[in-house]
Amino acid sequence: xxxxxxxxxxxxxxxxxxxxxxxxxxxxxxxxxxxxxxxxxxxxxxxxxxxxxxxxxxxxxxxxxxxxxxxxxxxxxxxxxxxxxxxxxxxxxxxxxxxxxxxxxxxxxxxxxxxxxxxxxxxxxxxxxxxxxxxxxxxxxxxxxxxxxxxxxxxxxxxxxxxxxxxxxxxxxxxxxxxxxxxxxxxxxxxxxxxxxxxxxxxxxxxxxxxxxxxxxxxxxxxxxxxxxxxxxxxxxxxxxxxxxxxxxxxxxxxxxxxxxxxxxxxxxxxxxxxxxxxxxxxxxxxxxxxxxxxxxxxxxxxxxxxxxxxxxxxxxxxxxxxxxxxxxx
Amino acid sequence: xxxxxxxxxxxxxxxxxxxxxxxxxxxxxxxxxxxxxxxxxxxxxxxxxxxxxxxxxxxxxxxxxxxxxxxxxxxxxxxxxxxxxxxxxxxxxxxxxxxxxxxxxxxxxxxxxxxxxxxxxxxxxxxxxxxxxxxxxxxxxxxxxxxxxxxxxxxxxxxxxxxxxxxxxxxxxxxxxxxxxxxxxxxxxxxxxxxxxxxxxxxxxxxxxxxxxxxxxxxxxxxxxxxxxxxxxxxxxxxxxxxxxxxxxxxxxxxxxxxxxxxxxxxxxxxxxxxxxxxxxxxxxxxxxx
Amino acid sequence: xxxxxxxxxxxxxxxxxxxxxxxxxxxxxxxxxxxxxxxxxxxxxxxxxxxxxxxxxxxxxxxxxxxxxxxxxxxxxxxxxxxxxxxxxxxxxxxxxxxxxxxxxxxxxxxxxxxxxxxxxxxxxxxxxxxxxxxxxxxxxxxxxxxxxxxxxxxxxxxxxxxxxxxxxxxxxxxxxxxxxxxxxxxxxxxxxxxxxxxxxxxxxxxxxxxxxxxxxxxxxxxxxxxxxxxxxxxxxxxxxxxxxxxxxxxxxxxxxxxxxx
Numbered sequence: 001x002x003x004x005x006x007x008x009x010x011x012x013x014x015x016x017x018x019x020x021x022x023x024x025x026x027x028x029x030x031x032x033x034x035x036x037x038x039x040x041x042x043x044x045x046x047x048x049x050x051x052x053x054x055x056x057x058x059x060x061x062x063x064x065x066x067x068x069x070x071x072x073x074x075x076x077x078x079x080x081x082x083x084x085x086x087x088x089x090x091x092x093x094x095x096x097x098x099x100x101x102x103x104x105x106x107x108x109x110x111x112x113x114x115x116x117x118x119x120x121x122x123x124x125x126x127x128x129x130x131x132x133x134x135x136x137x138x139x140x141x142x143x144x145x146x147x148x149x150x151x152x153x154x155x156x157x158x159x160x161x162x163x164x165x166x167x168x169x170x171x172x173x174x175x176x177x178x179x180x181x182x183x184x185x186x187x188x189x190x191x192x193x194x195x196x197x198x199x200x201x202x203x204x205x206x207x208x209x210x211x212x213x214x215x216x217x218x219x220x221x222x223x224x225x226x227x228x229x230x231x232x233x234x235x236x237x238x239x240x241x242x243x244x245x246x247x248x249x250x251x252x253x254x255x256x257x258x259x260x261x262x263x264x265x266x267x268x269x270x271x272x273x274x275x276x277x278x279x280x281x282x283x284x285x286x287x288x289x290x291x292x293x294x295x296x297x298x299x300x301x302x303x304x305x306x307x308x309x310x311x312x313x314x315x316x317x318x319x320x321x322x323x324x325x326x327x328x329x330x
Numbered sequence: 331x332x333x334x335x336x337x338x339x340x341x342x343x344x345x346x347x348x349x350x351x352x353x354x355x356x357x358x359x360x361x362x363x364x365x366x367x368x369x370x371x372x373x374x375x376x377x378x379x380x381x382x383x384x385x386x387x388x389x390x391x392x393x394x395x396x397x398x399x400x401x402x403x404x405x406x407x408x409x410x411x412x413x414x415x416x417x418x419x420x421x422x423x424x425x426x427x428x429x430x431x432x433x434x435x436x437x438x439x440x441x442x443x444x445x446x447x448x449x450x451x452x453x454x455x456x457x458x459x460x461x462x463x464x465x466x467x468x469x470x471x472x473x474x475x476x477x478x479x480x481x482x483x484x485x486x487x488x489x490x491x492x493x494x495x496x497x498x499x500x501x502x503x504x505x506x507x508x509x510x511x512x513x514x515x516x517x518x519x520x521x522x523x524x525x526x527x528x529x530x531x532x533x534x535x536x537x538x539x540x541x542x543x544x545x546x547x548x549x550x551x552x553x554x555x556x557x558x559x560x561x562x563x564x565x566x567x568x569x570x571x572x573x574x575x576x577x578x579x580x581x582x583x584x585x586x587x588x589x590x591x592x593x594x595x596x597x598x599x600x601x602x603x604x605x606x607x608x609x610x611x612x613x614x615x616x617x618x619x620x
Numbered sequence: 621x622x623x624x625x626x627x628x629x630x631x632x633x634x635x636x637x638x639x640x641x642x643x644x645x646x647x648x649x650x651x652x653x654x655x656x657x658x659x660x661x662x663x664x665x666x667x668x669x670x671x672x673x674x675x676x677x678x679x680x681x682x683x684x685x686x687x688x689x690x691x692x693x694x695x696x697x698x699x700x701x702x703x704x705x706x707x708x709x710x711x712x713x714x715x716x717x718x719x720x721x722x723x724x725x726x727x728x729x730x731x732x733x734x735x736x737x738x739x740x741x742x743x744x745x746x747x748x749x750x751x752x753x754x755x756x757x758x759x760x761x762x763x764x765x766x767x768x769x770x771x772x773x774x775x776x777x778x779x780x781x782x783x784x785x786x787x788x789x790x791x792x793x794x795x796x797x798x799x800x801x802x803x804x805x806x807x808x809x810x811x812x813x814x815x816x817x818x819x820x821x822x823x824x825x826x827x828x829x830x831x832x833x834x835x836x837x838x839x840x841x842x843x844x845x846x847x848x849x850x851x852x853x854x855x856x857x858x859x860x861x862x863x864x865x866x867x868x869x870x871x872x873x874x875x876x877x878x879x880x881x882x
Contacts, residue, residue, distance in 0.1 A: 074422065131559075260429060264426060297441060302433055306430030311412065
C-alpha cells in the first residue's frame with residue numbers, strides 16, 4: 001500500500017519477496033524444511049514421540065480443516081473415523097490375517113465408504129443440527145468399539161501388531177517421526193492441490209454462500225460429500241498410524257472428547273489454514289504434556305489458555321498472526 | 331406392565347435432568363446464539379457445592395441455596411469475562427470458548443473439591459414407593475416436582491415480566507431489540523445467570539440418585555445438547571420434550587436391549603428424527619431469503 | 621425462439637400467494653424486464669425460475685424443455701445464471717476467484733485429478749482464469765482481480781456479481797435489481813453492460829426499480845402486482861397503461877398525477 005515511502009531499490013526486493021510467499025510451492029517447501037529441521041531440536045525419544053504425535057494428529061486435522069475451514073461443515077464425530085482406521089490395523093492382522101499395510105488401506109476404504117453412506121443424509125442438516133448428528137455418529141462408532149469386545153477387546157482395547165514392510169519392522173519413535181512427517185507433507189500437498197482446483201473453489205464458495213454456489217452450477221450436496229469422504233480418509237490413516245505407533249489401542253481414540261479435541265485443534269490453529277492445522281495440533285498436544293508439571297492445576301490452565309487464544313486470536317493462531325504481520329509489512 | 335412402568339419412571343427421572351440441561355442451552359441460545367457447552371458444569375457445580383457446604387456443616391436447604399447462588403455467579407462471570415469480549419466472533423469460536431470454560435471449571439472443581447464421587451441424602455428417605463408393581467424412589471418424585479416448579483417459574487417469568495418480554499424480543503431480533511432500547515448485553519448475561527441457576531438446581535435434585543463428581547458435566551452437556559436438538563433448538567417446549575424423550579429412550583433401550591447400547595439407540599433415534607425433520611421436533615422451518 | 625417461458629406459475633407462503641398464475645415468454649436475445657411495486661413477487665418469481673423455490677403449480681420451460689423443480693445447479697448447467705438483489709458474494713475469495721467459481725459448470729475434472737493436480741487440472745485452472753479475467757474485463761473490474769472481495773465497494777460488487785454470472789457463459793441471465801443502491805455513474809455503467817450483453821446475444825431478464833434504466837434498455841416489459849400479471853408490452857405501452865399507473869401510484873396518486881399533468 002505505502003510502497004511510495006520506500007527507496008526505489010527496496011521496492012523490487014519487497015515485491016519479489018511477496019511473490020515468493022505467494023508461490024504455490026512456498027508453503028510445501030517451508031513445511032518440508034520445518035519437519036526436516038525439527039529433529040535437530042529433539043533431544044530424546046520422548047521428544048520424538050511428542051513430535052510424531054503432533055504430526056499424526058495434524059494429518060487428521062488437515063482433512064477436518066478441508067471440511068470445516070473450506071467447505072464450512074462441522075463434524076463433532078470425526079474421531080469415529082480415526083477409530084475405524086485404528087481398529088482396522090488392530091483387527092486386520094489379529095483376526096483376519098491381513099498384513100498391516102493392507103489393513104490400513106482397507107480401513108481407509110471402509111472409512112470412505114461409511115462416510116459416503118452416512119454423509120448424504122447427515123450433510124443435509126445445517127449448523128447445530130449437523131453438529132449433533134455427527135456427534136451421534138461418532139458416538140455410535142465408539143459404542144460399537146467398546147462393546148464388541150470379542151473383536152476389539154472392549155474398553156481395555158487391544159494390542160496392535162507392528163507394521164512390517166518387506167521384512168522391515170516399523171518401530172521406534174524416530175522411525176515413526178519420519179513416517180508421519182512424510183505422510184503429513186504428502187497430505188498437506190494434496191490438500192493444497194485441492195484448494196487450488198475446481199473442487200476447492202467450489203468448496204470455498206459453498207462456505208461463503210450455498211445459494212450463490214448452487215446457481216453457478218455447483219452441486220452443493222455432492223461437493224460437501226466429497227469433502228466429508230476425504231476428511232474421513234485423512235482421519236482414518238491418522239488413526240491407523242496412531243495405533244501402529246502406540247502398539248495398543250482403546251476405544252477412547254474414537255470418543256467424543258477426541259472429536260472435540262480435533263475440532264479444537266483446527267479452530268485454534270485457524271480454519272482454512274493448512275499451516276494452522278499443524279500449529280493448532282502442536283499447541284494442543286504439547287501444552288498438556290508441559291502442563292503436567294502443574295499437577296492438579298493442569299486443566300484449569302489448559303481451559304484458560306484455550307479461552308484466551310479464542311478471545312485474542314479469534315481467527316485462529318496462524319490467520320490472525322499472518323494478518324498482523326501482513327499489516328505491518330505493507 | 332410393572333416392568334414398563336419401572337422403565338418409564340427411571341426414564342422420566344433422568345429425562346427431567348436432560349430436559350433442564352436442554353432448557354439451559356435453549357435460554358442462552360435464544361438470547362445470544364451461543365451453544366454453551368459449559369452447561370453440564372453448572373449441573374456439576376450445583377451438586378458438588380451443595381455436597382461440600384453440607385459437609386462443612388451448613389443445613390441442606392441453605393447449602394443448596396448457596397450452591398445455586400454461587401453457580402449463578404460463575405455463569406455471570408463466564409458471560410462477562412469470556413463470552414462478552416468475543417461476542418462478535420464466529421459461532422464456532424464462541425463454542426470453543428465455552429468448551430475451554432468447561433475444561434476450566436472441571437479443573438477448578440478438581441482443585442476446590444476433589445476427584446471422588448459424592449452423594450446427598452434424599453429428602454424423603456430412600457424407602458421405594460410401590461406403584462403398580464414398580465418401585466419408585468421418593469427422590470425421583472422430588473426431581474419431577476422440582477422440574478415442574480422450575481418450568482412453571484421460568485414460564486411465568488418470561489411470560490409475565492417486562493424482562494421476560496425483552497428476552498423474547500432479543501431472541502426474535504437482536505438488532506431491533508437494541509433499537510427499541512433493550513440492553514441486549516444485560517439480557518444475555520441474565521440468560522447465563524438463569525441457565526446456571528437451572529443447571530445447579532438440576533444438579534442438586536439428581537445427586538441423591540445418580541451421585542456426582544467433578545467430571546459428570548461432559549456427559550450431561552452432550553445429552554442435554556442432543557435433547558435440545560431433538561426438540562428443535564430455540565424451542566423451550568422442544569427442550570423439555572426432547573429431554574424427556576431422550577431419557578425414556580435410554581431407559582427402554584437399556585431395559586429391552588442392552589444397557590451398553592442404550593446411548594446407541596438414543597442417538598439412532600435422534601439421527602432418524604433429524605433425517606425426517608431437519609429442524610427437530612418443534613424447530614421452526616424457515617425459508618431462506620435471498 | 622422462446623428461451624424462457626413460465627406457464628401459470630404459482631407459489632404461496634402460508635396464506636400469501638406470492639406468485640399467482642404468472643405466464644410469460646422471453647424471446648432469445650432480448651432484454652425482458654419485470655417490474656412492479658414492492659412486494660409484487662418479482663424476486664420470488666426469480667427464485668422459482670432459478671430453482672431456489674419449488675413452485676406449487678405451473679411449469680417453467682427453458683428452450684421448450686420442462687425444467688420445473690430442477691435444482692439450481694442443474695438449471696445452471698442448462699445455461700441459466702443469475703445475480704441477487706442483496707449481494708451473494710464469496711467474501712473470503714478474491715474477485716478473480718469469485719468469477720472463477722462462475723466457470724464451474726464448464727470445469728470437468730474429478731476429485732482425484734484435483735487432489736493430484738494432474739496436468740488436466742492445471743490446464744483447467746488456466747482456462748478458467750482466462751475466462752474469468754475476460755468476464756472481469758467486460759464489467760471493468762480487470763484491475764481489481766486479485767483484491768479480496770470482502771474489501772470491495774458496493775458498486776464494484778454489483779458488477780462482480782454480473783461478471784461471475786457471465787463467466788458461466790449463460791444463454792439466459794436473470795439480473796435482480798443490478799442498479800439498486802448504485803449512484804448515477806454506476807447505473808450508467810450497468811446500463812452499458814446490459815446493452816453490450818444484449819448485443820452479444822445473451823437473453824437478459826431484468827428486475828429493476830430504476831424506471832429510467834428499465835425504459836431505456838428493455839425490449840419488453842412485464843408488470844406484476846400482488847403476485848399476478850398486470851400488463852405486458854413495449855416500454856411506451858406499459859408507461860401509459862392506466863392499470864400500471866394505478867398499481868404504482870394508487871387510485872389517489874393517479875388522480876393527483878392527472879391533475880398535475882393536466
